[in-house]
Amino acid sequence: MKTRTNLFFVAVVAFWVLGGSALAQWTEAVPVTEINTEYAEWDPFLSDDGLSLYISKGKTDTFYYHRLYEAMREAPYGPFTSLREITELNYSSGHIQDPWVSPDNLRLYYMRTEPPGRWRLKFSERASVYDPWPVGVNISELNALSDCMRGPTLTADELTIFFSSHPTCPIPGGEGGDDIWMATRPDMDSPFGDITNLTEINTTANEGGPSVSPVGLTLVFHSDRNGQTQIFKATRESAYEPFGNVEHLSACDTPAGSATPCLSSDGTAIYFKHGANKGDIWVSYLVRREVAVDIKPGSCPNPLNLASRGVLPVAILGSDDLDVNTIDVASIRLAGVAPVRSSYEDVAAPVSDGNECDCTVAGPDGHTDLTLKFKTQQIVEQIVNLLGELVDGELLVLNLAGALSDGTPIEGTDCIVLVGKVPRLLAARSSDINTDGIVDILDFSKMAKYWLEPTAADY
Numbered sequence: 001m002k003t004r005t006n007l008f009f010v011a012v013v014a015f016w017v018l019g020g021s022a023l024a025q026w027t028e029a030v031p032v033t034e035i036n037t038e039y040a041e042w043d044p045f046l047s048d049d050g051l052s053l054y055i056s057k058g059k060t061d062t063f064y065y066h067r068l069y070e071a072m073r074e075a076p077y078g079p080f081t082s083l084r085e086i087t088e089l090n091y092s093s094g095h096i097q098d099p100w101v102s103p104d105n106l107r108l109y110y111m112r113t114e115p116p117g118r119w120r121l122k123f124s125e126r127a128s129v130y131d132p133w134p135v136g137v138n139i140s141e142l143n144a145l146s147d148c149m150r151g152p153t154l155t156a157d158e159l160t161i162f163f164s165s166h167p168t169c170p171i172p173g174g175e176g177g178d179d180i181w182m183a184t185r186p187d188m189d190s191p192f193g194d195i196t197n198l199t200e201i202n203t204t205a206n207e208g209g210p211s212v213s214p215v216g217l218t219l220v221f222h223s224d225r226n227g228q229t230q231i232f233k234a235t236r237e238s239a240y241e242p243f244g245n246v247e248h249l250s251a252c253d254t255p256a257g258s259a260t261p262c263l264s265s266d267g268t269a270i271y272f273k274h275g276a277n278k279g280d281i282w283v284s285y286l287v288r289r290e291v292a293v294d295i296k297p298g299s300c301p302n303p304l305n306l307a308s309r310g311v312l313p314v315a316i317l318g319s320d321d322l323d324v325n326t327i328d329v330a331s332i333r334l335a336g337v338a339p340v341r342s343s344y345e346d347v348a349a350p351v352s353d354g355n356e357c358d359c360t361v362a363g364p365d366g367h368t369d370l371t372l373k374f375k376t377q378q379i380v381e382q383i384v385n386l387l388g389e390l391v392d393g394e395l396l397v398l399n400l401a402g403a404l405s406d407g408t409p410i411e412g413t414d415c416i417v418l419v420g421k422v423p424r425l426l427a428a429r430s431s432d433i434n435t436d437g438i439v440d441i442l443d444f445s446k447m448a449k450y451w452l453e454p455t456a457a458d459y
Ligand SMILES: [Ca+2]
Pocket: 175, 176, 177, 178, 179, 202, 203, 204, 205, 206, 207
């Protein structure tokens, strides 16, 4: 029987292709080859939707100063297919660097050098994503800090900002060398205050290039505390606590030094500047952990009655390597659908070394499983939206995605055999997911994003 693989799979499979050791948490970093040149590519920032990579670029044959660019792609995790210079911000007297863009893509924070060698933090706001960026205004309460801050990064609510000092003029009162600092404001109309040195992560060596997760609980940054400039990650339990758990991300190590990391909003990718070639952009991905999934435990194969108004039972199978209590149940999606119920029970055993559609009727194996129930019609609706017409007897691969409570993404698959017919009302609906009247790649990218959302746990 021929298997029609779920299209959403394309986005997810990229992680496995990039590979790396199954034991490593991050894949060995690779260059983002489609945007790197012999000139300087620095300061990566990935937009919240994963579709735009903002960088600064400079030191070309005709122009020395850095300028902001936006590389774009049609689906998260795919290659970037276009590059736009953000020309509306340009001016002749210095660098424009260190972009940070709000999740709705309407507010841009960046740095600009102004004679005599001052670094100014700028804020620009546009009315819609189709409008050009107006030249930014100064955030003067932070620019007053020795005119030398760099690398702004904000939480999604834009009420907490992190930044670092510049190599040539450290902000006084730190731990030594460059340091990372934090400031907060009660609302968007108030100035930033409470300027704090992050003494828990700063050392007498240099720290810089911070990038914070949307809710502010994970911070990645660079430091040369070990000699070479490397990427580090720190976490905290709440916004009121100091960061801890400082971890050197050795997967991002490069011979010429790695700096100015950007953590993607879902926490699964880190873009950074590789020191070679005047600066290139590289990326490392969080390794996904594969889990054993059994659709209809105790049944093999797994028929799915397209007209069923009931629920589809699915189990994530525990093993010596997987304690199912470590799974964040709220993160689980099967074909993009959340379960309606969950429980812990030993119902089945994993198939050993099978291909993706092998299955078993073997029952309990002594390892507790996470059992889940999904509304069958929600699953059917997702499949119809994706594949259109469904054929009785067809074999389909379904993808389950989620995360462990420590944030590690998990992924698993099992197969179903379609039985019967899709209810007529559902079949009549189109695949025009973004309801713009056209069924095209934009519908796919919107769905692909949704498909990957379960990994966006609280980082
Ligand atoms: Ca320092």
